Amino acid sequence: MGLCFGVRRAIRLLEEAAGKFGSLDSLGPVVHNRRVVERLEGMGVRVAGGPEDLENRVVAVSSHGLSPQDMKALEGREVIDATCPIVARAQRAARGLARAGFQVVVFGDCLHPEVRGLLGWAGDGALATEAPLNLQPWPKRLGILSQTTQSPEAFAGFVACALPPTIGGGVELRVVNTICQPTRRRQASALELARRVEVMLVVGGKTSANTRRLAEICSPLVEVHLVEKAEDIDPAWVAGRRSIGLTAGASTPDEVIMEVEARLRALAGLGAA
Ligand code: F3S
Numbered sequence: 573m574g575l576c577f578g579v580r581r582a583i584r585l586l587e588e589a590a591g592k593f594g595s596l597d598s599l600g601p602v603v604h605n606r607r608v609v610e611r612l613e614g615m616g617v618r619v620a621g622g623p624e625d626l627e628n629r630v631v632a633v634s635s636h637g638l639s640p641q642d643m644k645a646l647e648g649r650e651v652i653d654a655t656c657p658i659v660a661r662a663q664r665a666a667r668g669l670a671r672a673g674f675q676v677v678v679f680g681d682c683l684h685p686e687v688r689g690l691l692g693w694a695g696d697g698a699l700a701t702e703a704p705l706n707l708q709p710w711p712k713r714l715g716i717l718s719q720t721t722q723s724p725e726a727f728a729g730f731v732a733c734a735l736p737p738t739i740g741g742g743v744e745l746r747v748v749n750t751i752c753q754p755t756r757r758r759q760a761s762a763l764e765l766a767r768r769v770e771v772m773l774v775v776g777g778k779t780s781a782n783t784r785r786l787a788e789i790c791s792p793l794v795e796v797h798l799v800e801k802a803e804d805i806d807p808a809w810v811a812g813r814r815s816i817g818l819t820a821g822a823s824t825p826d827e828v829i830m831e832v833e834a835r836l837r838a839l840a841g842l843g844a845a
Contacts, residue, residue: 573761573775574829576754576822578656579603582635583612585654589632590615593650596630599623599642600685602654603635603823604780606800636685637663639692658720659686662750663693669715670695674746677705679730680719684781687719702726704733713744720752721782721822723759723789727751754822755782759789762819766790769817771809774798775832776821783821790819801828802835810839 575583582602589596595616601609602617609619620626623645630650633643637655655663669676676694679702680687687700697711700719707714716734718727731747738745766772772790776783777800787798794817797809810816816836820829 573758573818573820574822574824574826576752576758578635578658578752578754579823582654582656583608585652586612586617586632587615589630589652590617593628593630595628596632596652597626597628598632598634599626599638600634600636602632604777604783605821605823605825605828606777607825607828608823634685635659637689639689641692642689656720656752658750658752659689662690662717662720662748665717665748665750666690666694666698666715669717669746669748670698672713672715674713674715674744675707675711676715676717677701677707678717678719679722679727681781684719686721686781690717690719702730705730706737710737710741710743713746714738715746715748717748717750719781720750721755721785722751723785724751724756725789755785758782758819758822759786762786762790762817763793765817765819766793766796769794769815770813771795771797772817772819773805773809773832773836774819774821775829776800776824780821780823783824786819786821790817799832802831805832805835805839807839810836813840816840 586602597618597620601619632652635656637659676698678690678700680700682700691698772794774787787796790796
C-alpha cells in the first residue's frame with residue numbers, strides 16, 4: 573500500500589524542478605492527495621486549473637498525463653513531464669489503435685484527468701464509459717482499453733458484455749490491457765485482507781480514483797471506511813472490533829498511513845505504533 577512508483581517519480585520530479593526554478597505551475601494537482609499538494613505548494617509549485625490559467629514559464633504535467641492538444645498549448649514553456657510511464661504506455665496504445673483505424677473506447681471515468689488525456693490520444697469518435705457498451709451502429713473495428721486504475725474484474729466484465737454484439741456482428745475487436753500492475757497487486761492484497769477482518773480502513777484522497785476503487789472492491793466483503801487522515805476515524809468503527817484491516821491508495825504518503833495506524837492502535841488500547 574501507499575505511494576506507487578509513478579507517484580513517487582512525479583513528486584521527485586516536481587521537488588527537483590522547484591529546487592531548480594524556484595516556482596512553477598502544475599497543470600492540476602500532481603497527485604490526488606491534499607497533503608502532498610500542500611507540501612509542494614510550500615516549495616513553490618502552484619496548481620493551475622488549465623493551460624489558460626498558467627502564471628509561470630515552467631509548467632509540470634501531472635502523473636495523469638495530458639492530451640496532445642493540451643501538450644501543444646504548452647509550446648514555448650519549459651515542461652516538466654511527470655506523466656506516469658504506465659499512463660504514457662496507455663496513451664501510446666490509444667494512439668496506435670486510432671492510427672490503425674479502430675474506434676477507441678476507454679473503460680473509465682470520463683471526468684478523470686487521465687481519461688480525458690487518453691481520449692485526446694484516441695482519435696475522433698473516441699469515448700469513455702463505465703456503463704455496458706451499446707454502440708449504434710457498431711464500428712467495423714473497435715479498440716478497447718482501460719483507465720490504468722480500474723479493477724481487472726470490472727474491465728473483464730466490460731469486455732465480456734461487448735463480446736456477443738461485436739463477434740456476432742463481424743466487428744474486428746482489439747483489447748489492450750492497460751491496467752497498471754502496482755494497482756492490480758494492491759487491489760489483490762486489499763481483497764485478501766478484507767476477507768480476514770471485521771472492518772477495513774482505506775486511506776487516501778477522496779478524489780483519488782485508485783483509492784476509491786480500493787474501497788469499492790472491498791465493500792461487498794466487509795464494512796469499509798475511506799479516510800484522508802487520522803482525525804477522520806470515528807472511534808465507533810473500532811469499538812469492540814477484534815480485527816481491522818488497513819490499506820492505502822497510490823497517492824497516500826507513508827507518514828499519513830503511519831498516523832492512521834497510530835490512532836487505530838491508540839483507540840484499540842494498544843498504545844502508539
Ligand atoms: Fe502509474 Fe499505476 Fe501509480 S498508473 S501513477 S503506477 S497507480
